[in-house]
Amino acid sequence: MQEPFKVSIRVKPYEGRQRFLTQRIGKETIIQVECPTQTIRDPDTYEQRSFAFDNVFNEGESTRDIYDSSIQQMIYDCVSQGYNGTILAYGQTGSGKSYTMFGNLYDPLVENDGLVSMVLDQLFQMNVKISISYLEIYNEQIRDLIGDQVGLQLNEDPIKGVMLQDVQEFQILTIDQAKSIIINGNQKRVMAATNANQFSSRSHAIIQLFVVNQQYQCKLSLVDLAGSEKANVNEGSKGIRQMEGANINKSLLALGNCINMLACDQSMKKFVPYRDSKLTRLLKDSLGGNTKTLMIGCVQQVVQCHEETINTLKYASRARAIKKKIVQNIKINDVSNCNCNSENASLLQAEIEALKQEVQYQCQLTEEELEIRLNLKQIDQLQFQNREGLEYLLQQINSEMIDEDRLKNEIQQYERAINENERIKQELISQLQSKRKERTDPKDVQIEMLKKEITFLRDQIKQKDQVIDSLKQEKDNTKQSRPHTSYQETDRSKMNKENSIEIDVRKDSLQYCGSSKSIKQPTNREEDQHLQKLNKARDNYKIFRAKMIQLQEKMNYYTKNEIQLNQNQLKEIIDLMNELSTQNCPILKQDEEMIIYFQKFIKSQTQKSQQQINQNNQITIQNNQNNQIATPQQRSRSVNPNPIRGKGTSQHQRKPLQPTNQSPMNRQLFSNHSKQYQQLVQKGKKESCPTPQNKQKFILDYVKKMENPLPRGSNKSPLQSFSSDNSEKDDIIKRSFVQKVPFQSIQ
Ligand SMILES: Nc1ncnc2c1ncn2[C@@H]1O[C@H](COP(=O)(O)OP(=O)(O)OP(=O)(O)O)[C@@H](O)[C@H]1O
Known part of the structure; x- marks a missing residue:
């Protein structure tokens, strides 16, 4: 059932001293009541502000009037239908909260009942069983005002809701017994004289009545909150009073925050901070849970209290926006109504889950x-x-x-x-x-880093482009200064290999490289071709870099997370490496180092994978040394890097090469290797008898050559040796890092 949070306002009568003071400064009262609205006027500017409530009780109306018009029915509904109920008195210090809840407690000569006695009277007329507990929250500590225990702990039960550990519950049989328990409790309650109130309550008092009738049970809470106060209320008082004031304001602020949150639209509703104070934890059910609630906002109409009165009215009107869903409580031992109970339990369970999630979230x-x-x-x-x-x-x-x-x-x-x-x-x-x-998502961080790297590389490429442009410009200038006929006379066929262009990508410049003997100037057409090659090489390098980054990212991920690659992952990495090696472009020293790192990684992963297979399948597999992945240059003469294909074959049975990548280049490499292998075997046949041992030796020699393509003592890099390959001789762009002699024709 949807239940609104009801709010009534009680205006404290204009007292003698206040009347005197107000009249002396020549101001009128600030509140005007036109039930159910209340208009408040700024004493200085006469600005008006209106609020609407369920009821407004003006100074002439008594506590009995309040009870009859808004509480009697509520108590009846709660008891007869099994709903929890809360009556809450809120307001600035001295505004009449205790007076409303308890009557005139401090002057026995004045016969004046408060709402608590009226509720008890009504309950005793309804023939129900009643138990009572009475406690106060003072300086964020819960104290039992019947059993005297201090520092009671709060628990949340999915069925019973908020529960107090070790609190004394006293079954009451007569109204006098109940009243004497309350008067005793009030005497224990912390009171003190402040500037605003001679008997100011310094704690929040909570009376809990547990009521059981034949069918239902319910909990009624009657709360007299400590007064909200400005710092100057206790001017001159230090130590305890100041600390009390701070704690009171803190818990009332927490209560206000919960009310604000609960009053938000369903769509905007966020986490309700019940746990910010003992008061809000204890009143959790009353505020947002399974309880009919009535707040009585107590205000004063004197001009001096204008600000506090506005605050109380704002607080109360905000609370009025709260809408709650309430369900009936059945008697614990009544199984016929277990549906209601389970609904209640599931509501509470859902709240607990939400709380748990919030706590878990905050911990992260x-x-x-x-x-x-x-x-x-x-x-x-x-x-x-x-x-x-x-x-x-x-x-x-x-x-x-x-x-x-x-x-x-x-x-x-x-x-x-x-x-x-x-x-x-x-x-x-x-x-x-x-x-x-x-x-x-640490991957995002990696991506960010990679993006930065890409931007950096793009900048570098841009710079290089600028250099190329400037060279182009220079070339054009040179062209203009040269007689046109000399180009036509140039015989390209006579140009030897030494006149080829090489790109030194390590330097921020482009150089023509050739022997100092060469005197021929390149023709216009050749220069264009060179430039085309140069551009192509640059584009290829960009693709090469992107693939490198992709591979690097994968390997970093595997290494960081200590993942042992399975066959598919390994194959994927090897395929990527193969793609890398097919990229026709010059590479930098750092790329070369990275490739070597990749090779090592793949080798170690392959070995691990082999070991794993051996352990799992109990199959002895040969040491697969050929599973290295080649640099683009090594790749041209290396054996098949795919560990899966070579698996399980003995050395003399193994087929020489199986290209994993069916690109034309790979096919050609494959046939080259096959030829070399066949030549070796033929040589072996000629030199000695073709015994299986001899064959094996040749194959081992061949494999060794593949792994160590350079002669011992050679200080050439694999990349250098690649440049002497016949198949690449005509290629103007060499993959070379050799020292280059600047070619004077550029001038
Ligand atoms: N409606 C009223 N009619 C007559 N006297 C009242 C009324 N309301 C309050 N008073 C008197 O005003 C004084 C302060 O009231 P009360 O102690 O109830 O204030 P309070 O809001 O509980 O203050 P605090 O928060 O400091 O405890 C008391 O002497 C009380 O008798």
């Missing part, structure tokens, strides 16, 4: 994230206040008694503040999101 957050969330919370509160202020000002627009310019000015200020806060809020949210992303 970093300090930075927690701080941002705190800032966000504060901004939300500020925005709430700003919007309220703005709403109030907008309401005033139609009022005739106001200064329009001032109002417009104030509205603008509020709007500016709201916009600015909204901007800050969005910033904080995006900060929070990026922090969360960093925490939850």
